[in-house]
Amino acid sequence: MEMRRAPSYLLLLVVAAASRLVPAAAGDDGGWSKGTATFYGGGDASGTMGGACGYGNLYWSGYGTDTAALSSPLFDDGASCGQCFTVTCDAASSQWCLKGKSVTVTATNLCPPNYALSGDEGGWCNPPRRHLDMAQPAFLQIAQCKGGIVPVLYQRTPCMKQGGVRFTMAGSNYFVLVLITNVAGTGSVKAVWVKGSNTDRMPMSRNWGANWQSLAGLTGQALTFGVTNTDGKTVVVTDVVPAWWKFGQSFTSGVQFSS
Template sequence: MKSLFCLLLVCILVASAAAVADLHWYPATATWYGSPEGDGSDGGACGYGSLVDVKPFRARVGAVSPVLFKGGEGCGACYKVKCLDNSICSRRAVTVIITDECPGGYCSNGRTHFDLSGAAFGRMAVAGGHGLLRNRGEISVIYRRTPCKYPGKNVAFRVNEGSTNFWLSLLVEFEDGDGDVGSMQVRQANSNQWLEMTHIWGANWCIIAGPLQGPFSVKLTTLSTGKTLSARDVIPRNWTPKATYTSRLKFFA
């Protein structure tokens, strides 16, 4: 019985990982924005703010069409993107983190499109061909989901500006693995009840209740595979808006 349980658990974990680490490539198009060697936008429609200006985000950010943005629930997902023009593109793919949405132009009418930072776009070129590739404008690419990796970083929760004891808003940072968030809950001090948070925009979630009393435990479930993280008392009793609190936990299935 124990052996059967272990086998079933392995199968579940493998299937869960495959849902994110998709080995199949899908067609899309890509453009770039900002300065030629730039890092892209300052958080954009996901709300990451200045976090995208520093590693591990730096030069790896990208905006996507609504098909992949998913109303903000696609924020934080990681993709490998590869150019198809062998005359100017290398065989390597660039890994990008979704931090923004491009709702119009190339990204409209249900198209699957990546609008990458200038630096990320140029990295798909052969040596010395960065400028030539950027001059192409829109290009054909293939893409696939890939697990997000943030070496040396634990999952963190930023308390958004304007949060009070009656309106608490959180943003997730450095989410390894799936990268995206499908639901989030908080639990107050001395309580066994998890309170459901509401997705408001981008990667931001909130709860209207109160008065809310910290410390708060946070539980989130990823959109892609349903993996769950429960961080106990990660936000202290004396929390402050605009502060970021780091958990000591990793994701588990």
């Protein structure tokens, strides 16, 4: 396990830069998987705000417009929140593809199944389909809108982020709910623990999406977090949340996962 420590904290909002990777040719054995893609949210991606990962306003939380809602086999009950995927349209299978183009998107939402429709006639997110419902600005980088649904090749790719892992505080005086964002590397979180200045270290559990909870009253305490990503690497952020924190505030430091 990789472990890092940072003694300082900062209160800030950062808009992270989107990453771009050029994929190998579709026929190469580069770990690519087949799937399909559609788009939603309009040209300004305003319809993609919020979502099942809990990131809220995707501009303010640093994820921008290169985002996607995943079908449930890819979403994995929220465990995929924050993961990055490089996606290219399969030009050999559709006339609507922009040949040779790719985009890297972040998983920020769930595309729920619609069992009233078959998987071949509108139920694009029905299991076991592996589908990405992309924000329109991202989709337009690989295909034409008139294609509606297009075949794609996709693969997981490291997430590139500016600044450190971010913690946004919510909950009540009796429990704490922490939204963890701006995670580099795998982009997704596997486990979290928290230690207050007056309490022992305690594990947190996933409440929903990227929100982690502790059933303990931690107000008035400085908080240290240990965050483990889905590669098993851990960063420890010491006293990243100061004792004067309030619900709704976000805190970060220079600690980040390597890509």
